[in-house]
Structure formats: C-alpha cells, structure tokens
Amino acid sequence: MGIRRLLVGQSGGPTAAINASLAGVVETARALGIKTLGMRHGVEGLLEEDVVDLDLTLPTAAHLQLLRQTPASYLGSCRFKLPDMMADPAPYRDLFSYFDINGIDAVLYIGGNDSMDTISKLAAYGEATGSSVRFIGVPKTIDNDLEGIDHTPGFGSAAKFIATSVAELARDASVYDLDNVLVVEIMGRDAGWLAASSVLARQDGLGAPHFILTPEAPVDEAALVDAVADRMGETRTVVLAVSEGARRPDGSLMCEPPTGAIKVDAFGHAAALSGTGRYLAGLIGGRLGLKTRAVELSTLQRCASHLASATDLAEASALGGTAVRAVADGLTGKMPVIRRTGDRPYTVEYGLVDVADVANKERHIPRAWITPDGLDVTSEFVEYVRPLVAGEVAPYCVDGLPHHIPAL
C-alpha cells in the first residue's frame, strides 16, 4: 500500500540544520505526491492533536528555502519520553487512534537519542498491534553522539560556528602586549565532539586553541596549570577550548567544586557560579597570576544559522528525503544514516539502520583521536571534522539581517 499522508515532528534541542531536514522531508514527500502534516511540539503536542498542514504553511519551494536558513525548530519541540508500552499503554492507544482516524500512513520524527527511543517504541508497538503505520527517525544533534552514523546533522554547523568564533576570539584576545589566558566553554556534557572541533581554528598562523579539554579525557588540574605556564613561554595569549563536561581524573566535573570546597550561593542563582570555563579561568588566573577571561559560546552554538555549514544543511535535507523514500518503500523502525566513503575528496552515501540498534546509545570521541596527555586532539580527528564545516550558505538578508520564516 502506498503512502498518502505523512506526519512529521521535531524533538529535542534545536540545531541550525533541523529545519533543513524538515525541508527535505516536505520536498521529497511533495515530489512523491504524499501530503505532509506537522505535529507541533513533537509527540507532546500530538497527544493534544496539535497538528498543522504543511502544504498550507510551506506551500512553495521559496518557503522551503527560507525554512532551510531559519534557526530553531519550525514545528516546535518537546522533551517527552514515552513510557514503557507494557507499563502504560494509554499514550500509545491515543496516538495510534489518532493515526487511524486521520489516515496517517507514516510518522517521521527528527531528533536525537531520545527521539530515536520514541520512534523505536512506536515501531515496536505498531508491530505488536499489527498497525500498518510506518515509523522512521531522522537523526539530528549538535552533540554528534548518535551511533550508527558517520556524523549527525547539526554537528557540522555547530562546529563551523565554534571554530570560527574561537579564531575570532583568539585574535581579539591577543591584541595587547600582555600575557593572558582565554578559556572558551563549549557545549558537550558527556561527549567532546564540539569542543574538539575548535581545533579547526588553527589556520592562518593561529596557534589557538592551545589546549582542548573533553569529557573523554579527564585532566589533572595541576598538570593543566603547568602546561599553560609552559606554553606561556611561547605565546602571550594561551587559549583553552573546554567542554562544559570536562572532568578531573576522579571523574568529578570541573564545573562542580573540588571535593571539600564549599559551594557558595548568591542571589539564588548558584548554577551561574559553576561554569567550567569560569572555574578554569579563576583557577589558572589564581595560580599563575595572569589576566584571564572566560567566554561561554552559549546556545548560539546550536542556533547560529547565519554561519551554517552548507555541507551540513545539504546532508540534513538529504536524510529527510531518504526517510520519506524509506516509508514509501514500506520500511519501518529505521533511521537514515550518512556513511563516509572518502575523505579527499569527501564523499558520502546514505543508508538505513535499525533505530532500535541506535536508540539510547551514546558515541564518544575515540580515545586514540585525543593525545595521550588529554590536552589536544590528533590529526585523525582533524581529518574527520574538516569536511563537515565546508561550504558557506550566504543567507538571503532583508535590511542587513538573515531572513527567517515566520514562526507558526
């Protein structure tokens, strides 16, 4: 039986590429004569039957092009975890009843680890109940921590923003004739892919970042301070790119106070005290008596669509299209993936894996791609990440600012 009506949603934290995946879904569905509906705020909104007709809100190719350069999740997002279907089948019954009443033949869900868990559960429930509805998860996450895929859509754009920003910040920090340390804090609680990507800033004679700290490679603080002091002999500005989840050898997060220290709360926002970058800047400044500055790249890392990687957006779109073709081919419980087939030139092919094999796993940087001292990444990592930031998007601007598609 062919597919006539397809329902698509977005879930989890936004990326600069998640709307490109949506555009790829709508474009391919339209080419195949499939109607696309969008769930607002993911499965959470779907349980409230909050659904829009994307043929009405995104009627033309121009709308889809504008969607591709718009940050955040056009359909809205949620952080909703489906319960185990044996323990609590009620939401499953509600959802499948909705699919049935509204003639939904397939559901695509664009998201990260949690979204793959959702799709895996819905596919399993569908199979168990003999439903003909097909379920495909479309990968996205800036964290690049999904299994089964060479890299995740959203990661390349975040990496491009991070590397570009670290290069700009490093040049800015080095204008004075003064020893100083800049610590740039980068997203990544458990996986260090994003902080590691800052290595690409090292071009045009720039030595920064001089140190890269990832959760995968715990680092002794005293050794780190010594290394910074050593490097200060070669350059007046030492730059550290640190994952928010950088750790000590005992496993404790650097954003938590060392054992024995008392955590002080002020004005009721204690969390603000404990940024990893701020902590390290204070530590290094205190021990070495140097001017230090901490910069948090903040959520701009995931939403700076003005600096998206053209490679990333194209791949995100292609995965959306691959997902539509998969359901048109009658498949369910799958996730489309990118497989790298060459480095120079960079080439990829698209495939499918079982979403159940991917859900709830987390991929880390191979330890061999981090130097033995834990303070840098190797050339293998550089070879891996470089093609992912390639290509500029030059967003269409109005009055000097990138044009976005209005929110729903």
Next chain:
Amino acid sequence: MGIRRLLVGQSGGPTAAINASLAGVVETARALGIKTLGMRHGVEGLLEEDVVDLDLTLPTAAHLQLLRQTPASYLGSCRFKLPDMMADPAPYRDLFSYFDINGIDAVLYIGGNDSMDTISKLAAYGEATGSSVRFIGVPKTIDNDLEGIDHTPGFGSAAKFIATSVAELARDASVYDLDNVLVVEIMGRDAGWLAASSVLARQDGLGAPHFILTPEAPVDEAALVDAVADRMGETRTVVLAVSEGARRPDGSLMCEPPTGAIKVDAFGHAAALSGTGRYLAGLIGGRLGLKTRAVELSTLQRCASHLASATDLAEASALGGTAVRAVADGLTGKMPVIRRTGDRPYTVEYGLVDVADVANKERHIPRAWITPDGLDVTSEFVEYVRPLVAGEVAPYCVDGLPHHIPAL
C-alpha cells in the same frame, strides 16, 4: 611640504572594522605615493620603537582585502594615556625625537575616545614646539559614543552581530511549549547604543526583544518584573536585551548587588557573580517562578568579522582614506567624520572636525529615542540604526572557515 612617510597605529578595544580603517589608510597612502609604517601596540609600542614597514607586510591589494576581513587589531593595541605635557614632557620628547630621526611626516591613530585624547595632546605639543608633524585621529569604537560623528566605524558590524544573534537566540528559546524568559546581556557600560540595536531583530514576525534596557534610562526592578509578567500573557517567551550598564533609578548598576545585600565571593572570581543578565534572569525567575536563561554575547560582539556590515567596513575604509588626504592637505589635529545626508536612501559625506572638540566627551542615546517607560526604543532609533547594518561581506573562506591575514 608634501608627505613622504606616514606612521599609523591602532589603539583601544578591537572592532570588526578597525582593520578596514587600516586598509583604507594604506591603500590611499600608496595611491598618493606615501610610505606607511605601522606602530605595534600603539603609542606604548612606539615608545619602544616597535615599528613595522607596511609596504613589506601588506604588499598587495589582496593583502589589504584579507586584512579587511580579519578581526582584532592587526598592529596590536594598547591602553596607554599620555600624561599632561606640562607635568611630564619626557614621552613627548621621546616620540618627537623618533619622528624627527625617522623622517615621519604624519601620524594617524585609529581608536576611540582615549586615542582622540592622545592625538589631541600630540597635535598640541607639535604646535607648541613648532613641529611640522601632522596628527589625525581615525575614529573607531563599537560603543558608538564619540561626539561629532553620525556613528562610529565598528558600531554597525557589532549591531549586525547583536541583532542577528538576538533573533537566532529568541527563536531557539521559543521552541518548547513553555513560559520562559531569555535575558541577553550586551556590551555598553555607559551608553546603550549596542543593546538598543537589538531592536532590529524584530522582523519576520518576531516580537523579540520585548524589552530593551539601556544605561540612559534607569528602570525600577519591580516595574520591570511586572512588565515581564504582563507580556507573558501575549507570548510564551519573553526576551530582554540589556546593556551591561543597565541601572536602577538610584543610579546603581544592576550588576552590583542592591544596597544592603552582601556580595559573595566564590573561588576567587567574584566578577562572575555580577553579570547584569545573570542578575536579571535570577530576579525575574525568582519573582515569577519561570524558567529563565541568561546569555552574554561576550567579546564576539566586537570581533565577529564573519558577520561584519559591508556598510561599516566601507565607511571605515573611507575614513582611513579621508585621514590620509587630510594630512596630505597639510591639516593636523583633526578627526575625519561621517555626516548623514539622507535616510531613504541612506547617504553620507565625509568631513573633518577638530579632534580637541571630540576627545574626552561621550555621546549617549537621546532620551527621546527611548520610550518614556525606559523599556524600549522608538522608531527614530530604528530609522537611525537600520542602514548601518546593511550589506553582507561573504568572507573568503578556506576549508570552511573565514581566511584571516596572519598576525605580525
């Protein structure tokens, strides 16, 4: 007597346009057959005779084009204030002796308020001692707080980055079906031009930023919290763009604790406690029981050359050229300025003012361009700022990252 050798320096905080001014100086000097030398780290480096030959380091038009898209100060910078010449003439004697021995006919100094003070003092000393050396200050500052000029080079690029980022952050913050508040902290201790520029984010149906706080318009915190609560009835995500120098009606900075509260120090980095954005996010979150997030745009505001305003870079270059023509015409003690001659279409002309009339003054947003409640800017401000962010630069990229000229 004609000009044969010109010495140029950069001073104060970098901007995305300060190297475009330098490119304009070198380009025009070269066209007029004038040799250009560069002082490293401004007057501070010059006192150490740290000077480079820009005909060697920037030999071609391609070098100058690359210089225009490179952030920070190519020549390095300093924060050096010349003493009063009557109280301490020693540095003046050293500098003029250097000019004499090295055949320097003119000195151009690219910088903000403090640099204009330096040029004003050097011109006065030159006049008092009968020196033939000519002195011109070339304006730059992201703060837009120089008198005598419609707007300062560097401001337009910073405004473009701020407005673009606030739009992206606001869309990112609104993906969940959840009431929340985002506070974006923007540079500007005493003048609110940069925070005010975030108003340009309001396009494509975006209501953010819903409130803009500037040092020029002190705001009562209780009234602000009430206004946020009111606005929360119309939108689920309320965005505040706040100057780091936002104030209470008693004149105290919001980044300082209210009178009576005790400032707590933790891990030796107390300054981290007192961010205006963080403070307001804590205050509003605490009073209204809402999810809040504070984002600091950090020094990226002044160095994000990948998103520079083409208008800003062109004007910065033109002012550099105007400065060279002024010294070639025999003038001294001047600063080239931009005068706006039309809004729609936006047109400007370049002129000169006495640098002594500009130095040590600070320009603020006219109170009439801020709404009476102090929580927003008016359409007059929008009309003023909009043309300054116009035009994209599309930096030349290598391996996906903007190419920069290597540091000296």
